[in-house]
Amino acid sequence: MALLTPEDLENLLDKLEYNEKVIKKVTGFEIKQICEETYGTFPDSEVVGIVPVTSGNGIIDNFTASLAAIVNHFGLKGFVTEHTDISGYNEAVSRRADIIMMADDHIFIAHNLKNGKISTNHECTGIIYSEIAARYLHADSTDILVIGLGRVGYAGASHLAKKGFNVYACDPNIEFLEKAVKELGVKPYERNSGKKFSMIMEATPCKDTISEGMVSDRCLVSTPGIPCGLPENIGKKYKVDMVMEPLVIGVASMLYSVFDETAKFND
Numbered sequence: 001m002a003l004l005t006p007e008d009l010e011n012l013l014d015k016l017e018y019n020e021k022v023i024k025k026v027t028g029f030e031i032k033q034i035c036e037e038t039y040g041t042f043p044d045s046e047v048v049g050i051v052p053v054t055s056g057n058g059i060i061d062n063f064t065a066s067l068a069a070i071v072n073h074f075g076l077k078g079f080v081t082e083h084t085d086i087s088g089y090n091e092a093v094s095r096r097a098d099i100i101m102m103a104d105d106h107i108f109i110a111h112n113l114k115n116g117k118i119s120t121n122h123e124c125t126g127i128i129y130s131e132i133a134a135r136y137l138h139a140d141s142t143d144i145l146v147i148g149l150g151r152v153g154y155a156g157a158s159h160l161a162k163k164g165f166n167v168y169a170c171d172p173n174i175e176f177l178e179k180a181v182k183e184l185g186v187k188p189y190e191r192n193s194g195k196k197f198s199m200i201m202e203a204t205p206c207k208d209t210i211s212e213g214m215v216s217d218r219c220l221v222s223t224p225g226i227p228c229g230l231p232e233n234i235g236k237k238y239k240v241d242m243v244m245e246p247l248v249i250g251v252a253s254m255l256y257s258v259f260d261e262t263a264k265f266n267d
């Protein structure tokens, strides 16, 4: 089970600042703009109640504090409840939270109590990282490679297929690959096919999943995967741009996915 560690959460906003600069350079957009356009929504001073959950492996040091810092970074008012679990949920509602955020070991949700919208971190992470890859300014075609078709990767492949990209994918889990071929129309990517990509979305819990034969001269690797799927030597040898960040971008995507629609998107 791929759980965050307190080390992953160190220097979170420094990592975000670096990745925001990369995203602006490689797509021309700010992360907020990409989120707003992807979901057609906008923030409206929502109050976010963050509830620590003790089930399973229990509290992850700094996880809820990191969420509060992320919520505040995006201009909203966030608070971590004093109580955990059900008591914490009750406290968040009594403190007039508009949006509840909480995670056990399996699912991390954002739930907007006002409009009923609910989203999961896995799906929102897949959507936003594939959207970033898809906006690469130096893309040489609409071919895009998704490595890993699990909870995050499948959501990303689905988002890209809906946008009309030519999605190739690979995953050692044959069932996941066959499901993506059948339901999304993705093309299985053969590692020794010699086909190279300028856009790669990597969503696996394994390191060095990206090999030299996959990478075009100019390439954007957009990866939430922990640890990093791009070997350092390949990143150096080719002009590979990389967006990789352990939590914040996915959480921003969760927030925008539950905001109200922008008026201009309503007509």
Ligand code: NAI
Pocket: 002, 003, 121, 122, 125, 147, 148, 149, 150, 151, 152, 153, 170, 171, 172, 173, 176, 203, 204, 205, 206, 209, 223, 224, 225, 226, 227, 245, 246, 247, 248, 249, 250, 251
């Ligand atoms: P998952 O376990 O549901 O799916 C991972 C998939 O990768 C599996 O289907 C597996 O067969 C496949 N895989 C493993 N090795 C591979 C390889 N060499 N080539 C191709 N596919 C391979 O995991 P999930 O939930 O989709 O998360 C993926 C990664 O993203 C994990 O490392 C997780 O910690 C991370 N994550 C990061 C977030 C962020 O904001 N940065 C948020 C959520 C998850």
Ligand code: 2YC
Pocket: 002, 003, 004, 005, 051, 052, 053, 054, 055, 058, 059, 060, 061, 063, 064, 103, 104, 105, 106, 108, 121, 122, 246
């Ligand atoms: O501190 C707490 O409230 C814990 N219950 C939080 C557990 C989060 C477990 N999930 C993860 O570590 C990963 C993250 C990348 C986001 C999704 N799953």
Ligand code: MG
Pocket: 125, 224, 245, 246, 247, 248, 249, 250, 251
């Ligand atoms: Mg992230």
